[in-house]
Amino acid sequence: MNRFRPSPLEARTADKTCATRRHALGVLGAGFAALAAGSAFAQPAPFPNRVVRIVPFGSPGGPMDAIARVYAEKLKARWNQPVIVEARPGASGTIAADAVAKAAPDGYTVLLTLPLTHINNVVLQPKLPYDPVKDFEPLSQLATGGPMLVARASAPFSTVREFVAYAKAHPGVSYGTWGNGSNAHLFGELLARQNHIDLVHVPYKAEAAAHNDMFGEALGVAWANPATARGLAQAGRIKVLGITGRQRVRSMPNVPTFTEQGFAGFDLDSWIGVYAPARTPQPVLDEWSLALREITKLPDIQERLAGYGFEPLGSTPAEFRAGYKADFPRVADLIKAAGVTPE
Structure with missing residues (x-):
């Protein structure tokens, strides 16, 4: 008798142990596969993968509407997705700003606006339906140019x-x-x-x-x-x-500024800025900011903005924030000097 050969009882026990191990490994493998599949499904789709909306300050056919359409055309070509312009006029821009503040924070709705919605209205309308800082993420200041x-x-x-x-x-x-x-x-x-x-x-x-x-x-x-x-x-x-503003406009170089004509206090530049709703994912904010900056640098866009009477800028979000913080007290001082009181 071979003393190394297992007995029938030992053989049956070994077979059961191997079967149990194979079953356990199979269950673990299936579990890992399910986890991997779940992780894959949990990953957000690349931005954007559907229609994007730009809500401009003012009425359809107005200057901000026109500029929004210029950028929408470039964004559509860049992203290969529809980009529509949807005006929400009224209440000195409050309706448009509030609509974007309350939009889903996914990057598919942004605001193209002037300082009125985020500075002037804050001082003059104590009961705004939105907070200009907490409810928005600055993306880029596209250009400057005063009225x-x-x-x-x-x-x-x-x-x-x-x-x-x-x-x-x-x-x-x-x-x-x-x-x-x-x-x-x-x-x-x-x-x-x-x-x-x-x-x-x-x-x-x-x-x-x-x-x-x-x-x-x-x-x-x-x-x-x-x-x-x-x-x-x-x-x-x-x-x-x-x-108004600090300097003459390239498209109308013969028109002097108020300062040049001897009037103080009119050297405050206005701007065109783009905001996303607060809590928009950072990768989406980064994509928007990069796209806006790169589009603003395009020669034909620079020419269009200059033709509209604006100086192209294309700032980063950090530069936008810094400019906003610098402008806010100046506008508040202007409101006081002008004698305009809150509504």
Whole structure:
């Protein structure tokens, strides 16, 4: 008898042990496979993989709507996904900003706006439905460029100083803007206070409506965004009396700034910025920020922005935050100097 050969009982026990091990390994293998599959399904799909919305400040057909469409076209080509522009006008931009603040934080809805929604309204509207800092993530400041004071081509004045002289002789001259608390409104009130003239502010929901009333002589003068002013000036319909901000605009180099004409306090630059809802995933924020910066650097986009009367910028989120923090107290001081009170 071979003493190394197992007995029948030992053989049956060994077979059962091997079978148990094989079953256990099979169960473990299936478990790991399920975990791996679950992990694969849990991974978010690459951004974007469906329709993206840009909500611009102002009305359809307005300057911000036009700029949003320029970027939407480039983003569509970059991402190979539809990018639509969906205006939500009214309430000095509050409706648009609130819609984006309450949108799903997934990067599929962003806001293209002016300082009005995130600085001016904060000071002038204590009960805003959104928090400009906590409810948003800054993506990029696309460009800078301040509002311009314009008049009909037939107006008896061609500069800011000539307009002030006219207003002193004709108290109650009206001026139109795109909303209470806008930089245009603040600059209008500051001009009246500094020069002791009686000006009447008339706010409109849309910039074009103010200009139509000016052409019909229902308004004395109006404020215009650079994009609108350039087009109307080229068509011979308006005179641009002066430009706010620190410097002249490349597309209208012959129009002097308010500062150059001897008026202090008008050197505050406005800007066009893009925000995403707070809590948007960081990789999505990074993709948006990179896309906006790279698109802004494109020669044709730089030309379009300059043509609209803006200076291309294309900042990082950190630069956007720093600029916002620097601008906020300046706008608050301007509101105080202009004598505009909270609603």
